[in-house]
Amino acid sequence: LMVWLRRTTHYLFIVVVAVNSTLLTINAGDYIFYTDWAWTSFVVFSIAQSTMLVAGAIYYMLFTGVPGTATYYATIMTIYTWVAKGAWFALGYPMDFITVPVWIPSAMLLDLTYWATRRNKHAAIIIGGTLVGLSLPIFNMINLLLVRDPLEMAFKYPRPTLPPYMTPIEPQVGKFYNSPVALGSGAGAVLSVPIAALGAKLNTWTYRWMAA
Numbered sequence: 001l002m003v004w005l006r007r008t009t010h011y012l013f014i015v016v017v018a019v020n021s022t023l024l025t026i027n028a029g030d031y032i033f034y035t036d037w038a039w040t041s042f043v044v045f046s047i048a049q050s051t052m053l054v055a056g057a058i059y060y061m062l063f064t065g066v067p068g069t070a071t072y073y074a075t076i077m078t079i080y081t082w083v084a085k086g087a088w089f090a091l092g093y094p095m096d097f098i099t100v101p102v103w104i105p106s107a108m109l110l111d112l113t114y115w116a117t118r119r120n121k122h123a124a125i126i127i128g129g130t131l132v133g134l135s136l137p138i139f140n141m142i143n144l145l146l147v148r149d150p151l152e153m154a155f156k157y158p159r160p161t162l163p164p165y166m167t168p169i170e171p172q173v174g175k176f177y178n179s180p181v182a183l184g185s186g187a188g189a190v191l192s193v194p195i196a197a198l199g200a201k202l203n204t205w206t207y208r209w210m211a212a
Contacts, residue, residue: 017056019080038042042144045117046137046184047191049101054132054192055199058124060205067115074107096144102139106132121200129196133188 043099056077078100085098110128117123 015076030150042137042141042180043184043187046140047179049103050106050133050136050184050188050192053103053106053136054110054129054196055202057110057132058128058196059203061111061114061124062121062200065118065119067111070107070110070114071104074103077103099144102136102143102154105139107121108138109135125196125200126193129193130189132196133190133192134185137181137184137188141156148210 052072057073060073061067061070063069079101081098085095085100088098089095109131113128113131114120114124117127196203
């Protein structure tokens with residue numbers, strides 16, 4: 001019974017984390033960072049997405065012990081976000097209004113690290129966490145460049161709940177930093193490692209809580 005209860009709790013946590021990660025992206029990410037403030041806040045969005053992905057992905061991967069589960073976790077988040085994207089489209093907004101972040105390739109790098117190091121947890125945290133932080137801003141920028149002018153989307157279809165003082169303004173590209181991808185990758189690589197360690201520790205804490 002305890003084994004079944006423990007596994008059920010783990011899977012429940014995985015679903016809860018994935019759903020909440022998706023909601024965080026939709027509510028705090030896409031409208032404000034990916035459309036209204038697309039270029040100036042790209043670094044903030046990159047760091048948030050990198051750390052959010054690596055925490056849940058490494059938790060899931062270390063729980064199963066099977067390389068590939070981090071990619072599965074990222075796929076769950078992607079599917080949830082595409083469903084939400086379809087819901088907004090049904091409300092009359094354009095498909096480009098919500099840009100789904102590219103989580104899967106970065107999660108694949110985490111899985112490959114875990115597999116190549118023969119399931120070494122510490123290598124997954126240090127190397128895998130670094131790779132996730134480095135790669136996610138690159139993939140997201142490629143993704144964003146393929147979207148129809150995000151600033152135009154922000155002006156034509158403002159966020160319904162956006163207060164007047166948050167009305168979209170044209171960002172000053174290059175005013176604060178020259179390369180949002182480089183800055184996002186650098187900061188993400190540094191911050192994703194301790195967050196990955198936290199995700200791994202959460203796995204241990206969950207086991208201890210269920211065993212008590």
